[in-house]
Amino acid sequence: MSDKLLEIMAHKRREIAPVLREVPLDELRELDASLPRPPSFAEALRRPDDDRLAVIAEIKRRSPSAGAIAENASATEQARRYQAAGASALSVLTDNKYFGGELGDLRDVVEMLRREPPSVPCLRKDFMLHPTQVREAREAGASAILIIVRALDDPTIATLYAAAQAAGLDALFEIHEEPELARALAHGAKIIGVNNRDLAVFKTDLAFSERLIPRFPKNVIAVSESGIATAADAARARAAGAHAILVGESLMRAPDPQALLQSLANA
Numbered sequence: 001m002s003d004k005l006l007e008i009m010a011h012k013r014r015e016i017a018p019v020l021r022e023v024p025l026d027e028l029r030e031l032d033a034s035l036p037r038p039p040s041f042a043e044a045l046r047r048p049d050d051d052r053l054a055v056i057a058e059i060k061r062r063s064p065s066a067g068a069i070a071e072n073a074s075a076t077e078q079a080r081r082y083q084a085a086g087a088s089a090l091s092v093l094t095d096n097k098y099f100g101g102e103l104g105d106l107r108d109v110v111e112m113l114r115r116e117p118p119s120v121p122c123l124r125k126d127f128m129l130h131p132t133q134v135r136e137a138r139e140a141g142a143s144a145i146l147i148i149v150r151a152l153d154d155p156t157i158a159t160l161y162a163a164a165q166a167a168g169l170d171a172l173f174e175i176h177e178e179p180e181l182a183r184a185l186a187h188g189a190k191i192i193g194v195n196n197r198d199l200a201v202f203k204t205d206l207a208f209s210e211r212l213i214p215r216f217p218k219n220v221i222a223v224s225e226s227g228i229a230t231a232a233d234a235a236r237a238r239a240a241g242a243h244a245i246l247v248g249e250s251l252m253r254a255p256d257p258q259a260l261l262q263s264l265a266n267a
């Protein structure tokens with residue numbers, strides 16, 4: 001694991017320590033049954049009927065690699081722009097220290113999407129370690145959580161995935177290198193994203209998607225994540241076999257995010 005990812009995971013462990021408690025699967029099943037059903041993340045990512053590339057549009061105010069991106073951006077305003085442009089799903093960063101997000105952003109965005117249809121599924125983008133965070137994600141109205149394979153041991157991945165399934169959530173398994181693909185598949189991952197960003201040096205290279213996505217089994221939904229800024233980048237991800245792309249920084253910086261999102265989807 002890169003130093004930065006180690007640092008982020010260590011911080012997250014300290015941050016969530018005060019709220020951790022045992023969360024039985026039955027409690028998550030009951031919670032799921034008691035709340036409105038969120039739209040399906042998995043269904044939204046399969047290439048839409050018109051063969052556009054699904055775009056998961058991310059709300060990201062800052063990042064370790066880029067520093068400040070759009071520190072004062074309103075999560076709901078940005079979500080409205082993405083929704084209007086036809087985003088298939090949204091990714092809402094809820095980590096505060098490194099990305100400037102918070103769980104309240106996810107709640108606000110989900111509420112806005114419920115009030116102002118069409119609803120769009122939301123990924124809780126955070127560094128997940130414990131079922132307590134899965135419970136928070138479901139309560140906030142997320143449709144999916146992120147599982148970063150290289151940051152977690154196999155028992156923790158199994159616990160998180162079981163918690164997500166009990167809570168009625170999908171999971172995006174994020175990988176960067178070949179051995180992580182085998183680990184994700186061994187856990188039964190149905191949605192796998194290749195992060196094109198090497199977190200050791202913060203460089204993005206779409207060759208990671210081009211190398212790994214063709215090795216996915218046909219029934220797995222493939223996502224190419226990070227470093228996608230132009231229609232040519234999106235076309236490379238599509239040619240590699242991606243059903244979806246996850247795009248943050250370039251959409252947050254774009255003077256016209258709707259036009260950029262549409263050009264990526266139609267690449």
Ligand SMILES: O=C(O)c1ccccc1NCC(=O)[C@H](O)[C@H](O)COP(=O)(O)O
Pocket residue numbers: 004005058060063064065066195197199204225226227228246247248249250
């Ligand atoms: O973006 C970072 O600098 C980063 C650093 C350390 C851990 C994770 C990081 N990014 C999380 C992501 O997965 C990206 O936000 C996402 O794939 C979108 O990437 P981009 O389009 O390049 O903003």
